[in-house]
Amino acid sequence: MSLVLTLTFKGRANYNRSSATSMSTRPILAVFIGGQSAEAYLDTGMPVTVCPPDFAATLLSLDPADGLEEEVRIRGVLVKGRMHNASIEFVADQGTVTPMNAVVFVPDSAADVGPDLAGFSFLGMYECLNKLIFGVDALTEVFYFN
Amino acid sequence: MQSGAKQAFENEGFRAHDYLSRAGEDLWKYAPTNKLISVLAEEDVSWRIARTKTSIRTITIGSTPKQLTFNFGQQTEVTSLNQSPALTRLEEAANRGSETDFLVNLDNVKWRGRTAAEFVRAIKLAFKAGAFRAALYIASEGVKHHPEDADLRKYVCVLNPNQPPATEQTAEAKPQANREWLKAHAHEYKGKWIAIRNGELLGAAHSLETLVEEVSREYGITFPSREVMVTTGA
Numbered sequence: 001m002s003l004v005l006t007l008t009f010k011g012r013a014n015y016n017r018s019s020a021t022s023m024s025t026r027p028i029l030a031v032f033i034g035g036q037s038a039e040a041y042l043d044t045g046m047p048v049t050v051c052p053p054d055f056a057a058t059l060l061s062l063d064p065a066d067g068l069e070e071e072v073r074i075r076g077v078l079v080k081g082r083m084h085n086a087s088i089e090f091v092a093d094q095g096t097v098t099p100m101n102a103v104v105f106v107p108d109s110a111a112d113v114g115p116d117l118a119g120f121s122f123l124g125m126y127e128c129l130n131k132l133i134f135g136v137d138a139l140t141e142v143f144y145f146n
Numbered sequence: 147m148q149s150g151a152k153q154a155f156e157n158e159g160f161r162a163h164d165y166l167s168r169a170g171e172d173l174w175k176y177a178p179t180n181k182l183i184s185v186l187a188e189e190d191v192s193w194r195i196a197r198t199k200t201s202i203r204t205i206t207i208g209s210t211p212k213q214l215t216f217n218f219g220q221q222t223e224v225t226s227l228n229q230s231p232a233l234t235r236l237e238e239a240a241n242r243g244s245e246t247d248f249l250v251n252l253d254n255v256k257w258r259g260r261t262a263a264e265f266v267r268a269i270k271l272a273f274k275a276g277a278f279r280a281a282l283y284i285a286s287e288g289v290k291h292h293p294e295d296a297d298l299r300k301y302v303c304v305l306n307p308n309q310p311p312a313t314e315q316t317a318e319a320k321p322q323a324n325r326e327w328l329k330a331h332a333h334e335y336k337g338k339w340i341a342i343r344n345g346e347l348l349g350a351a352h353s354l355e356t357l358v359e360e361v362s363r364e365y366g367i368t369f370p371s372r373e374v375m376v377t378t379g380a
Contacts, residue, residue, distance in 0.1 A: 013321065014321075014325065030321045030324070030325070030375070032372055034370055035370040035371075035372060036369065036370035036371060036372070036376060037371060037372050037373065037374060037375040037376065038375065038376055038377055039375070039377040047276050047278050048278055054353075054354045054355070055354060055376070058354050058355050058358050058369070059354075059358070059369050059370050059376065060370065061370070066304070067304065068300065068301065068304050070270065070273050071270070071273065071274060072273040072274070072276065072278075073240075073243050073245075073273070073274055073275060073276035074276070076243055078243075078274065083304055083305075084304070085304060085307040091321045092321075093321055093322060101307035101308070102307065103278075103304065103305060103307060118378065119339065119377060119378025120377070120378065125278075126278035126279060127278075127305070127306070127307060
């Protein structure tokens with residue numbers, strides 16, 4: 001017995017962009033974070049979207065007074081940093097994109113989250129991915145979203 | 147409790163309102179009876195167990211009212227609302243990093259009567275457990291009970307960003323061209339920040355700050371930029 005399920009997506013984007021990561025199973029997507037073109041891992045295991053601190057300090061206009069200074073648990077480790085709101089928008093190869101206002105966590109130190117945070121943000125679940133219906137075609141490395 | 151003894155407590159600004167029900171546990175609980183104590187009760191005050199120096203069971207209904215002496219602040223007897231059993235279980239779950247245990251115990255917390263400080267404490271415990279959605283739930287409950295509290299309102303505001311951002315229609319990065327460049331060249335810039343536009347490298351540097359300064363100066367680009375992708379070499 002097969003299940004026929006019809007989902008409608010507004011956009012699609014290819015992921016996994018470079019030769020060094022072509023063996024990686026983790027999707028890297030082109031995104032706009034706070035209006036800045038960048039790349040980010042799609043990570044449904046991450047409870048919240050995380051941005052590298054130097055990226056946030058240099059490129060995002062985040063007012064410390066608007067943020068929350070918190071200690072949060074990420075991947076089983078307690079990490080100190082600040083929580084802010086920032087716009088996130090996927091870059092579509094095809095289709096249209098609706099930007100969203102997301103919760104973004106900026107750790108005091110990128111190393112607290114892991115070496116991969118140096119250079120890449122992580123698109124996490126809370127108030128980011130959980131606002132979407134999305135699908136991943138791992139065979140062709142395409143991310144579908146609306 | 148005899149009226150004379152009760153009046154004595156009132157005069158001190160406290161009321162031992164559930165003495166009879168709790169006498170068996172040797173526990174006194176106070177409720178505010180004047181404005182000053184009401185204000186204090188709204189703060190993050192430490193509530194303490196007080197025990198009579200004499201055995202509590204010596205005070206019986208009908209006995210002669212007398213001045214009672216209490217021991218406050220003995221370390222072993224001090225407790226606070228922050229350490230009420232329900233919040234203690236939340237704290238234990240948070241310290242273990244167990245979101246599941248935290249959420250299970252969250253169902254047992256009665257929020258009525260909690261101070262704003264207790265709500266904030268519970269929110270922080272939720273973050274510590276990795277329970278972000280629970281943090282918003284607690285903050286929302288907190289605002290219901292303390293609508294004027296600025297801290298709780300800020301938590302709700304940050305954790306529930308419903309307003310869609312204003313979109314700025316400007317020149318945008320061409321993902322396909324940039325992806326092709328990255329596939330061909332990203333490995334040459336391992337450990338460096340790079341800026342690319344329409345499949346063309348604009349600059350590379352070990353420091354993002356340096357990269358942004360150089361690209362801004364050389365190309366007259368203002369950051370943040372939708373046109374120039376900033377990322378790192380693989």
